[in-house]
Amino acid sequence: MPSLPNTYPPSSQNQLLGGKSQQQQQLLASGKTTQFPQFLFNAGFCQNGKAIGVTQLRRVAAVPVAKRVAEECNVELGLKVGYAIRFDDFTSSSTRIKYMTDGLLEALLDPLLSRYGVILVNEAHKRTVHTDVLLGILKKVRHTQSQSILKGPFKRGNTNIDMSDEVNGQRPNTLFTLKACQNTKLLPLKLIIMSASLDAKGFSEYFGGAKIVYVQGRQYPVDILYTYQPEQDYLDATLITIFQLIAIIHLEEGPRDILAFLAGQEEIESIEKLIHGHLDKLPEDRRKVITVPIYPSLTSEQQMNALKPAPSGFRKVTMTSVTIPGIKYVVDPGLVKARSYNPVTGMESLIIIPTSKAQAQQRSDSTIPEVKRCNLANVVLQLKTLGIDDIIGFDFMEKPSRMAIMKSLEQLFLLWALTDDYKLSDPIGHQMARLPLDPIYSKAPILANEFKCLEEMLIVVSMLLIESIFYFPCVRMEEARVARNSFSTPDGDHVTLVNSKMVMSKDKTIEKNLKKWCIENFINSRSLRHARDIHSQIQGHVQQMGLSVSSCGNDMLQFRRCLTAAFFINAAMRQPDGMGSFLQLKMQLQIHPSSVLFRSKPECIIFNELVRTNHNYVWNLTGINPLWWLPDYVSS
DNA sequence: GAGCACTGC
Numbered sequence A: 001m002p003s004l005p006n007t008y009p010p011s012s013q014n015q016l017l018g019g020k021s022q023q024q025q026q027l028l029a030s031g032k033t034t035q036f037p038q039f040l041f042n043a044g045f046c047q048n049g050k051a052i053g054v055t056q057l058r059r060v061a062a063v064p065v066a067k068r069v070a071e072e073c074n075v076e077l078g079l080k081v082g083y084a085i086r087f088d089d090f091t092s093s094s095t096r097i098k099y100m101t102d103g104l105l106e107a108l109l110d111p112l113l114s115r116y117g118v119i120l121v122n123e124a125h126k127r128t129v130h131t132d133v134l135l136g137i138l139k140k141v142r143h144t145q146s147q148s149i150l151k152g153p154f155k156r157g158n159t160n161i162d163m164s165d166e167v168n169g170q171r172p173n174t175l176f177t178l179k180a181c182q183n184t185k186l187l188p189l190k191l192i193i194m195s196a197s198l199d200a201k202g203f204s205e206y207f208g209g210a211k212i213v214y215v216q217g218r219q220y221p222v223d224i225l226y227t228y229q230p231e232q233d234y235l236d237a238t239l240i241t242i243f244q245l246i247a248i249i250h251l252e253e254g255p256r257d258i259l260a261f262l263a264g265q266e267e268i269e270s271i272e273k274l275i276h277g278h279l280d281k282l283p284e285d286r287r288k289v290i291t292v293p294i295y296p297s298l299t300s301e302q303q304m305n306a307l308k309p310a311p312s313g314f315r316k317v318t319m320t321s322v323t324i325p326g327i328k329y330v331v332d333p334g335l336v337k338a339r340s341y342n343p344v345t346g347m348e349s350l351i352i353i354p355t356s357k358a359q360a361q362q363r364s365d366s367t368i369p370e371v372k373r374c375n376l377a378n379v380v381l382q383l384k385t386l387g388i389d390d391i392i393g394f395d396f397m398e399k400p401s402r403m404a405i406m407k408s409l410e411q412l413f414l415l416w417a418l419t420d421d422y423k424l425s426d427p428i429g430h431q432m433a434r435l436p437l438d439p440i441y442s443k444a445p446i447l448a449n450e451f452k453c454l455e456e457m458l459i460v461v462s463m464l465l466i467e468s469i470f471y472f473p474c475v476r477m478e479e480a481r482v483a484r485n486s487f488s489t490p491d492g493d494h495v496t497l498v499n500s501k502m503v504m505s506k507d508k509t510i511e512k513n514l515k516k517w518c519i520e521n522f523i524n525s526r527s528l529r530h531a532r533d534i535h536s537q538i539q540g541h542v543q544q545m546g547l548s549v550s551s552c553g554n555d556m557l558q559f560r561r562c563l564t565a566a567f568f569i570n571a572a573m574r575q576p577d578g579m580g581s582f583l584q585l586k587m588q589l590q591i592h593p594s595s596v597l598f599r600s601k602p603e604c605i606i607f608n609e610l611v612r613t614n615h616n617y618v619w620n621l622t623g624i625n626p627l628w629w630l631p632d633y634v635s636s
Numbered sequence B: 001g002a003g004c005a006c007t008g009c
Helices: A022-042 A059-072 A129-151 A197-206 A234-249 A265-279 A300-306 A356-362 A377-385 A402-414 A428-434 A439-451 A454-465 A474-485 A493-499 A508-512 A514-520 A525-544 A556-566 A631-635
Strands: A051-056 A081-085 A088-090 A097-101 A116-121 A190-193 A258-261 A289-294 A315-320 A329-331 A335-342 A347-354 A571-575 A578-581 A588-591 A604-612 A616-623
Touching (some): A022 A097, A022 A116, A051 A059, A059 A081, A059 A097, A116 A129, A129 A190, A129 A197, A129 A377, A234 A265, A234 A329, A265 A289, A265 A315, A289 A300, A377 A402, A377 A428, A402 A439, A428 A439, A439 A525, A454 A493, A493 A556, A514 A525
Parallel strands (some): A051 A097, A051 A116, A081 A097, A116 A190, A258 A329, A347 A604
Antiparallel strands (some): A335 A347, A571 A578, A578 A588
């Protein structure tokens, strides 16, 4: 182990990567998001009543950006400038600049996007699933349009921002209907793909050699210092760098906080111990350092406390796995934990990988697009809804593996969302596609409607979609366990979630002192808000679909049968040496210690989470009677 | 006997 610096100035041998914060990056990006659409509008791209569509990755970005542009244009929001995000459409027939989240597949309503003259795809380099699907659809729209335009009386547009042309020799589009545009007067849709320059070539090639325009961004002065080579023990290297920085900033005026990016709670707790271990060896006057851990499972109050300034004379070292604004020194070992999905086993695991920034700078390739590393069931369902049946033949910018596509088709088929010939089923497939959930969760309320336990299922689905509402601080673990046990039942985790339903129903006696009640019961109030939000959204949807939110009362046997029918894909039987699963999974599973069924020995279970960390752990599980699993039994 | 962090439809 290299020795820690005790003298000024410290050696620069072990400086790790320091970078600009996400907030700064957003500032850099804001000009093109707010100004560019206005330039296009002023240049006449909204003639003939056409609109400019601008995609955003996040709901929270779409709304304020639209507000700001409306202000700049001196118009009321919702008129010339508007936004559309799921559950919230703030546009009108006069809207000409429309901000929207990229997952909003407008093509559902209008396969040729004929209302739009220009579509700006923002932050395409992030390569979210939605971006990739959107690009594929836009390419298809362009192709379909060009086919009809070539036949029609209109010439192609030839302005200097035309960034897309069709690939020569592409086979004719047979999937998108041409009916909508036959005999109509169409000008070609302009596509502008905004991306970090490293990836521009890939997008250009995908759109048949589209023109690339480079825009110089305004840079914040950020010094980036690297280690000479990758560190074997990155925790140790991080520790050394933190103490080097403490030594440097001792001489400086102004803010003295240090932020260390770490991959997760475990690493944060380790480094905190290491820091204190080292501080104990230093002379009294150099021990004025406070350490502040921040990770997602802390409550928001604890996270807010962590952001308070350090006492005068103290240096503060914040160790985090989440982004925090206003920090001057950043130590970033460049590693994150990421979910990875194995389509063969259906297994997700948490792996530590280099951050995309480090990847992008060290090699010429960029991050693996999300579409190549996630469960595609939802993507396939959405594409089927758009009438795109040939998923294997869909022109993704980067194709997911055939195995991954087949696996999602199989899953959708098992959920009865697809018919025997892999077409969207009616009504189940169509109903499932209307719910903004992964297919396994969108099927659950539909089944629960038949089992007359939709009220219970809505609570469970909302709770399964969020981080747990039960909060377990290390120091008061036993008290927290007692609090959770007041809801728990030997039926399993799902029924335990149902038992906590009073927090969802906004019980008046609890609501009055909600904050106090949450603290006393070790409930994370932020998670609770999140769950309530999702609950009311899904409830609104299923009611619109005509399902009745009825309750099975105390009949938890009935509810467990329904859970079995909904989540039968994830079932496992107890083996002599632990939990071994059947169906497509052939691996040893263990019940996660956070489950109420940890230590109990159910014969047969269904579960919602399977993640490989130290073991293959399942959680959110319910013990079932294997007979319920049989198809005849489930459907009767 | 243990929990990566972000989104979106």
